[in-house]
Structures are given as C-alpha cells and as structure tokens.
Amino acid sequence: MSNQYSYSIKDLALQDRPREKYILKGSHALTDAELIAILLRSGSRNETAIELAQHILKHFNNDLSKLSLCNYKQLKQFRGIGDTKAITLLAAFEIGKRRQHINNNLTKIHNSSDVDSAMRIELEGLKHEEFWILLLDHQNHIIEKHRSSKGGLTSTTVDLRLIIREAMIHSATQIILVHNHPSGSLTPSKQDLDITLKINNGLKIVDIKLLDHLIITNDNYFSMADHGILSTI
Template identity: 40%
Template sequence: MNSVREWPETERPRERLIKHGAEALSDAQLLAIVLRTGSNGKTVIDTAIELLQNFRGLRGLEEASISELKSFKGLGIAKIAQIKASFELGKRALCEKSQEQFFNSAEIVYNYFFPKLNGLKKEVFITLLLDTKLRLIREVKVSEGTLNQSLIHPREVFKDAVKESAYAVILIHNHPSGDPTPSEQDIEITKKLKKASEILEIPILDHVIIGSGKYFSMKERGVV
C-alpha cells in the first residue's frame, strides 16, 4: 500500500484534517499535506517523517536554508517553496495575532516569544513598542550576537519608539544556554537603558530574558 490514496479514508492526512481539525494531526501528517506527494517511491508520509528526522523537527526544518533543503534527496524546488511559504504564513498569522495581545505580564511575553527564540544559537535583543493599552505596535530587532554596551545603545533601542510615538517598551533577549539568569552585563545594560527611558519619558515596563522552559523578569526582581 505505497500510495496514500490507497489508505483507508480515515487515515489520510487531508481527510483527517477536514473531519477532526488540524490540531488532531501530527507534525508529519501536517507536513505531508503541505508536500502533497511523496518521492523516490516513498509515500508522502514517509517523506515527511524523513524530513523531520533529517532536520531534527519543525524548528530545524524552518531554519534550513534553500541549499540545505535542496540537498535532501527527492525534494524539488516546488516542494521547497511550499515548505518555506507555509512557515512564513504561520509567522505572519502569529504577528497579526500579536496585534490583539495585551503584553501586560512577563509570562505573556515569554509564551509569545519562546517559540520564536527557542533553539537560536545567538543572543537576539528585541524591543517591543507598545501603545497605551499595552498592545504591540511592532517589534524591533536591535542586535544579534553577544550583548554588549556598544551594541545596545539607547539611541538604537529608543529610535523606533520615538518614531512610532510608543507609550512604553518591553525589552527582550534570549540566552542560548537555556539559563535565563541575567549576567552583570545584562543588569548594567538594563539600568543604563532605564535612565535613558526616564529622560525620554518612554517607560521600560520590563526586560524579559527568555531561557529554555523558563524566563527572568527584571521587573519582578526589582531591577526596573
């Protein structure tokens, strides 16, 4: 039974999605719907499972470059385009959803950004620009790489906040090690930015450090 068309209707990914909803399907089944057909004599499910194994899950598949995807035997340009497009649509939907989200706690910030930052090998520093209702105006990536005072300058952090007339900001960065405990450098940078925020009258509501399965809130710990 090599073709998915030969499977019982209740086992076919597309039919299962229509009947039970997308949340009822596994990662491999969802990916199989995106791919549509198998390759090299394998079913689309087998191809999807091999892809996920080869790239170590959805995160690795999303981060894979076009050349890396091309190296996977049986994956042509059309399928690569379908994979990239599906991930980008997911990101854009998440971004639109964030416009309705009230960022009024460190836990909300963590839950929203953990999927985006988890697994990154570099530190990324992000500023959230918020309106008076604490809804996201937009997020700004300030720097990527090891944090230091020369990169995280108040000018770069607040430039877009001033331009967008943001009511307040939340600072975020990740620790690739998974441990969100702040370094002395993290605390020094936060205190420096807090002084700048007081002059500009654009308050820093929090600085959330995102780790693996946990976070550190500088507001909750009394740093800001």
Template identity: 45%
Template structure:
C-alpha cells in the same frame, strides 16, 4: 530498504488528501499534513513515510523543524528545493498567524504578557535579536521595534538607536527583549551592564525601562521579576 506502500493503493480514508476531505483537517497527523505539502515521496518511501522521517529527525517537534534551512531539508532523499520551500512556507505561515493572535492583547500587565507578545517574532529564531516594546503611559503597546540582528552568540543594542526610536514613538516607557537561541535563560554580565546603562539613560529622558526580557522558545527571564531593574 523495504519499499513503502504506494499511497494510491491505500484505503481512500487513509490517503492524506482524502482523509482531510472525509474527516476534516484535525484528523490528520503532522506527518500526513506535511505529506500533503510535499505531494510525493521517494522510490523507497511514500510521502507519509518520508514526512515521518523528516519529523523524527526533529524529534517530532514542529518548532525544531521550523528552524531547518532549505539545504538541511534537502538532505532527505526525495526532498528537492521545491518541497523544502513548501515545508518552510507552511511553517512560516503558522508563525505569522500567531502575530495576529497576539495583536489582540495590546496591554502589558506583567512579564508573561511581554513574553507572549514577542513569541511571533522570536520563536524559532537561530540568531540573537534585540527588540523594544514601546508603551503608552497606561502600558498599552504602541508597537514592537527591532533594534538589531546578530549572530548565534550575541547582538549589539545601541542606546542612541533605542531611545531615538522611543522618542519618535512618543513612548512613556519601554520593555527590552532579546533572545538566547541557545536556550540559556541566565543573563550574561554584558546583559546586566547593558540593562543598567539603558535604565539610567531612560531615567534621564523620562522614558523608564520597565523590564528586560531574555526570551527562549521554552521560557523567559525577567529582570523586573528578579528585582534587577
């Protein structure tokens, strides 16, 4: 394998750290930003070349890269545990930043609002999770509550737990949200039956289920939009 050019021999404006100082962070490519995180490459590849290889393995998609585990990142020669943790930590900080951005929108007017509100929690998640958005009478968000964490193919949502939390929050309405890590937007028969069960329970308790969102990284399915609730 041809050896990559040592980063110290590059022109100053082409070294990631120096380039950031000279031109600003926006001037750096994703690979250059990751190169700053890992600091050095391997004997065969510079930090930037190694970063390009890591990104290429994730189809140059940061969302896909964010799903990689420490052990998966360590499969790349030149990436040890510390470097893998640095990459994961930076991507997690980016995800958490979205939490603060989404918190500015505290009122749900439609299914897209609910989907956007849940992006910080459910984007890049490798297993199914079930959440409930608690709402005031005017559809202002009280808070988001995680109900259960499951496996790749499913999770359990206990109606008693859901409405216990809704009563504790004095919610006037709720929106159900669960993700499909597979990316499949079609609701399963289990999803449809659970939604009907929770809808009926909500009517009895005067805490209406306003929608059920199936979340994927690339889009969502709304039971309300499809007139299934």
C-alpha cells in the same frame, strides 16, 4: 524483476488518506505527519508521503518549531525531498511565521510569557545576538517592535538615545527590553545587568517605565522582572 514495492497514499483506505480525511473530518483530525504529507503530495520509492513526513518529524524530535527553523539544504538531505517539496514546505513555514507577525500586532502584554510569545518568532534560531525593544501604550498594548542592535550586546551597540527617540516617536509610555542568547544560557551577564540599569535610569528622566528585560533562548526565557532584578537596580 525486483520485488521492491513502490508505496503510495492511494494504497491506504479512503478514510485514511490525508486529503480525504481532511474533507471528511476537518484539519483538527489530522496528525502533524498527515498535514505535512498533504504538502509533500508523494513519498519516496520506499515510503508513503505519511511515512516520509513521520521520518522528517522524528529527525526533529517531533517538534514542529524546530522543523520550521530548518533550511533548504537540511530538507534536501531527506531521500524523497526534491526542490519542489522543499520549497513547498519552506513556503508553508514562512506563511505561518507571517501569520504570527500579524497576530502579534496590538497584542496586550499581561506577563513575561506574552512577551516571549511576541518575540520568539523574531529571535528563535538566530546564531547571533539581537537587542529589541517592545514599545507599549499605557494599557500594555504593543505599539511597535523595534530592533535596536544586531551582534554582541555592549554599551556601545545599545544606544540609549535611540531607544528614547523611538519611544517618543511612537508615544510609548512603557518599554520592555528583549535580547537573545544563542549560547542557550539563561543567566544574565554583568553586561546585561549594566545595560538594563543604564536604560532604566535614562527612561526615568523622560517618565517612561521599564517593565521588564527578557533573555530568550531556543528552549526557554528569563525575565528580570519575574526574578525581582528590576526592583533592585
């Protein structure tokens, strides 16, 4: 008979079991691995649910943001993760993303970091470029987030007339441009600068202010306003 032992969360002390700990101490007392373990419910033959959760987190450098961007196939690669566990985790990630969408509604923009927070959920992890506009009222509240184009960023894919049309429809008085660089580069290209200049000049005609143009990567962002570029074009 094999001496291999099948682990279970039930082998932990009562106060260390994730569900019981949640009830006794609240969600803030639990580690990321313990919260994930609650979703997993069970581990593998050689790991408790907590150990499996720790194993998964370690694979993503203990970064919940990176974990939330993984897909079904990536999760299924872990021993002990079947269809039910993978779908449960993906559903939890999706709920978090949708909650973030709700929180971003009518957000007031104070600085470039706020723009990054509002747009990261739309752009993080994409393998292609997308160009978005944030439509703001005169108090810097986000009225609408609008994807203007998808694919490579060129003067032909970014239509100034459509941008102005969206601004007029929503009675926006200010606009922030946002696009991503899947390459990870934060340096604005000549194309980025040319498009920013074109849009800025067009918006001036209809008395709409361009506040900023952000380039977002998976790890960081670049603000043209913060770097004084908008004041020179």
